[in-house]
Amino acid sequence: MLRLLNIEIHKLKYSRASRVLVFIYFILLTSIALIAAIKFDIGPVKFHLADQGIFNFPYIWHFNTYIASILKFFLLLVIVSMMANEYSNKTLKQNLIDGLSKKEFVLSKFYTVVLLALVSTIFVFVVSLILGYSYSDFNEISIVTTDLEYLFAFFVKLVAFFSFGLFLGILVKRSAFAVGAMLVWAMVEGFAKGMLYWKFDTMVANVMQFFPLEAMSNLIKEPFTRLGAVKTVAKQVGEDLSKDFSVQPLDIVIVLVWTAIFVYASYVLLKKRDL
Amino acid sequence: METILSLKNLHKKFGAAIHAVNDLSFDIKKGNVYGILGPNGSGKSTTLGIILNVVNKTSGSFNWYGGNLTTHQALKKVGAIIERPNFYPYMTATQNLALVCKIKRIPFTKIEEKLKAVNLYERRNSKFSTYSLGMKQRLAIASALLNDPEILILDEPTNGLDPQGIHEIRVLIKEIAQNGTTILLASHLLDEVEKVCSHVVVIREGVKLYSGTVDEMVASQGLFELKVDTDSEKLMELLTKFEGIASIKTEDDKIIATLNKSVSASEINNYLFHNGIVLSHLVKRKPSLEQQFLTLTNKN
Numbered sequence: 001m002l003r004l005l006n007i008e009i010h011k012l013k014y015s016r017a018s019r020v021l022v023f024i025y026f027i028l029l030t031s032i033a034l035i036a037a038i039k040f041d042i043g044p045v046k047f048h049l050a051d052q053g054i055f056n057f058p059y060i061w062h063f064n065t066y067i068a069s070i071l072k073f074f075l076l077l078v079i080v081s082m083m084a085n086e087y088s089n090k091t092l093k094q095n096l097i098d099g100l101s102k103k104e105f106v107l108s109k110f111y112t113v114v115l116l117a118l119v120s121t122i123f124v125f126v127v128s129l130i131l132g133y134s135y136s137d138f139n140e141i142s143i144v145t146t147d148l149e150y151l152f153a154f155f156v157k158l159v160a161f162f163s164f165g166l167f168l169g170i171l172v173k174r175s176a177f178a179v180g181a182m183l184v185w186a187m188v189e190g191f192a193k194g195m196l197y198w199k200f201d202t203m204v205a206n207v208m209q210f211f212p213l214e215a216m217s218n219l220i221k222e223p224f225t226r227l228g229a230v231k232t233v234a235k236q237v238g239e240d241l242s243k244d245f246s247v248q249p250l251d252i253v254i255v256l257v258w259t260a261i262f263v264y265a266s267y268v269l270l271k272k273r274d275l
Numbered sequence: 276m277e278t279i280l281s282l283k284n285l286h287k288k289f290g291a292a293i294h295a296v297n298d299l300s301f302d303i304k305k306g307n308v309y310g311i312l313g314p315n316g317s318g319k320s321t322t323l324g325i326i327l328n329v330v331n332k333t334s335g336s337f338n339w340y341g342g343n344l345t346t347h348q349a350l351k352k353v354g355a356i357i358e359r360p361n362f363y364p365y366m367t368a369t370q371n372l373a374l375v376c377k378i379k380r381i382p383f384t385k386i387e388e389k390l391k392a393v394n395l396y397e398r399r400n401s402k403f404s405t406y407s408l409g410m411k412q413r414l415a416i417a418s419a420l421l422n423d424p425e426i427l428i429l430d431e432p433t434n435g436l437d438p439q440g441i442h443e444i445r446v447l448i449k450e451i452a453q454n455g456t457t458i459l460l461a462s463h464l465l466d467e468v469e470k471v472c473s474h475v476v477v478i479r480e481g482v483k484l485y486s487g488t489v490d491e492m493v494a495s496q497g498l499f500e501l502k503v504d505t506d507s508e509k510l511m512e513l514l515t516k517f518e519g520i521a522s523i524k525t526e527d528d529k530i531i532a533t534l535n536k537s538v539s540a541s542e543i544n545n546y547l548f549h550n551g552i553v554l555s556h557l558v559k560r561k562p563s564l565e566q567q568f569l570t571l572t573n574k575n
Contacts, residue, residue: 014366053282090361097327097357098378101351152557274289275329 004108005115011082012112018078022116028271029123032148033131034139053227055135055248058147062223064128065154069220072158074107075116076165082177083109083169093275106267109166117158121151153219154245160216162257163262169268189213212262215254221245276304276479277458278341280326280424287321287481288404295321297481298335303426303459308452309462310475310489312568318481319461320358321322323430327355339545351379355428360411364404368395368414371403389417393447409440416447426457433467445471469564479572492567496534499543502556503530513550517543529556 005266012018038049054063086092095105133139168178196204208214225234226245280303287296295318303309311319324330326337339349344423359482362371372386390396393413398406406414412432419427432448433441448471452458462468468475468489475492477485485492494518503510507530514523514532521535547554562570 001378003377007374010370010374010377011363012372014363090359091363093329094361095378096329097350097353097355098375099347099353101328101347119404167380214575250351272331274324274331 001107003110004104005111005232008112012078015082018082020080020255021074021122025120026080026123028071028074028213029120030127032064032124032127035067046194051135051238053130053137057132057136057138057144059223060128060132061147061150061177062220064124065150066220066223069154069157072161074122075120075158075162076182077175077179079113079116080161080167080169080182081175082112083166084175084178085174086117087173096275100271103267104154106263106270107146110163110263110267113166114159117155121155124154125151141250149245149247150220152205154212156252156255156259157216160212160259160262163259164212165267167262167266167269170269171233186213209251210254212255212258215251215258218251219247219255246258278306278307279303280327280337280339282322282337282343282457283295283335285322285337285384286333286343287318287325287330288333291309291489292401295481296332299478299481299483301476301483301486303457305425305457306455307474308458308472309460310472311459311478312465312468312471313461313478314477314572315463315464317478319463319478320430321359321481322478323355323428323459323461327353327357327428351422353428354422354424354426355430356415356419356432356433357428357430360415362403362411362418365402367402367404368399368417371414372418372421375421377440379420379422385421385423389420392420393417394443409436409443412436412440412444413447420451424456425488426459427451427461430461431463432460433462433464439564450541455478465563465565465568473565477568477571484571489564492564496537497559497561499532499538499540500556500560501530501532501554502528503552506552510547513547517546 012022017253035049040046053059086095089168092105096102098106129144132144136144138144165178165182168181169175172178172181189208191209193204193208193214196207209218223245282302284300285296285298286294288294299318299322311322313319321330325332326339328347341348344352363374366374368390369386371381372389374385376386384487387396387399390399393416395410395413395417398410403411416432419429429448432520436444445467448458448460451493458471460468472489474487475485475489476483477492501510501514507525510530511523514520514530517538518556519534519536519538520532522533524531525540540557544554544557551555
């Protein structure tokens with residue numbers, strides 16, 4: 001496993017485009033901290049976002065993983081191009097001739113995906129921890145360690161999303177088209193969702209949760225309406241925003257199944273193809 | 276002699292219409308230099324693709340080292356170059372070769388030696404994308420030699436090179452062959468195969484037409500080129516009566532008589548002279564590989 005990871009890192013580390021994208025990604029992850037600096041000071045209205053409780057433990061886990069997962073598109077570009085470039089440079093063929101098996105090839109890519117997801121998760125964990133300890137109203141260990149499942153959900157979500165990218169990279173062989181295919185698929189899901197709401201009205205969420213992108217976004221639900229301040233406002237206008245924000249085991253299972261499907265389908269595709 | 280690779284009744288179809296490899300069987304024995312000859316599109320590259328595990332066979336079988344090793348294991352003992360040199364354009368020669376070492380699980384120690392062997396050591400830290408085609412091809416050979424392979428597989432190694440580049444690659448191949456490495460060389464360039472190879476497999480449209488040594492293929496009994504100023508009908512008639520002549524045909528203004536047993540030029544000259552024919556032209560020739568190849572691959 002380390003050998004395969006080593007091979008893949010060797011390919012990535014000399015590529016300037018990948019280095020720049022990964023670098024930007026981690027800079028952006030760090031910049032979540034900049035949200036803390038959002039401050040309005042307009043005469044009598046004083047607003048400091050960090051004081052609104054977004055950096056309170058355990059809410060910060062939810063908030064930061066949600067924001068950080070928006071940035072996953074940067075890494076998607078790296079992953080899709082590391083796959084598609086093997087086709088356009090014909091190095092995939094050369095790798096196989098040099099003695100890498102097709103299974104090893106797919107695994108080396110998948111391990112890299114897991115590694116990138118893991119590093120992102122650790123990074124988000126550290127950034128959140130620092131932010132939390134600087135701004136949170138509660139610093140007791142028991143509170144800090146609640147809701148850590150959001151980090152796990154974040155990790156699972158990234159692995160699944162990147163595996164999807166990997167699969168599309170193998171399927172269409174061109175990075176730009178693969179990213180396009182991802183967007184088209186997102187539209188397909190959106191269209192399916194719209195049609196279902198139009199035709200059936202009820203039970204739509206039960207069906208939609210099985211679609212890959214929908215399942216991934218279900219893992220970490222939007223955190224904004226959970227914020228105390230937002231809730232208060234909602235209550236005043238008579239809206240009930242009570243909703244289950246926790247990470248659902250079923251969602252995790254669906255996403256893991258999709259990940260397995262993407263990785264296995266990549267392998268089957270590669271195996272059946274003549275290069 | 277140990278059999279390194281053995282192909283049995285190999286078939287490859289692309290869709291229903293194209294039968295790229297048709298019932299191909301041959302063995303590769305250790306220490307020989309094999310040439311796979313065939314016109315463009317005859318299935319050479321497809322065959323190599325199959326044994327290198329990048330093209331899926333339709334039916335039939337092949338095995339490495341008598342089936343004692345899986346293809347995946349065997350490929351670690353093989354060095355191969357297919358069509359064009361494929362490397363990561365953003366890496367330098369050294370970095371590219373280091374990657375190959377990692378894939379083949381061998382130490383980096385050979386990189387320097389092999390780069391020197393193909394005369395690329397001075398350019399080792401330049402990016403692959405800055406190389407000329409000849410340099411790329413040489414780097415590919417360095418890469419194929421990294422593991423000191425038991426068998427080297429080369430697909431059109433001189434394709435697209437200038438005469439100097441072709442010469443360099445040929446010298447390199449000969450050197451490698453002299454060290455006892457088995458070589459399998461696919462080419463449509465006949466003089467290349469004739470100069471380098473000891474054995475030859477000729478294929479056309481995926482069908483094997485000939486397999487054996489280059490010497491056997493070239494060494495028929497030879498042929499005579501004859502010309503007479505006057506009575507060529509009489510010459511033809513006399514030649515058909517002569518024992519040892521298999522066939523006669525006219526080519527331009529010359530008559531070509533192919534032999535099926537050893538006949539010397541003086542014998543035939545003497546025979547014709549005694550029957551009243553004075554030749555104006557008589558040459559005994561051995562056919563070149565090119566002629567043999569054309570005879571073999573000629574559809575009729």
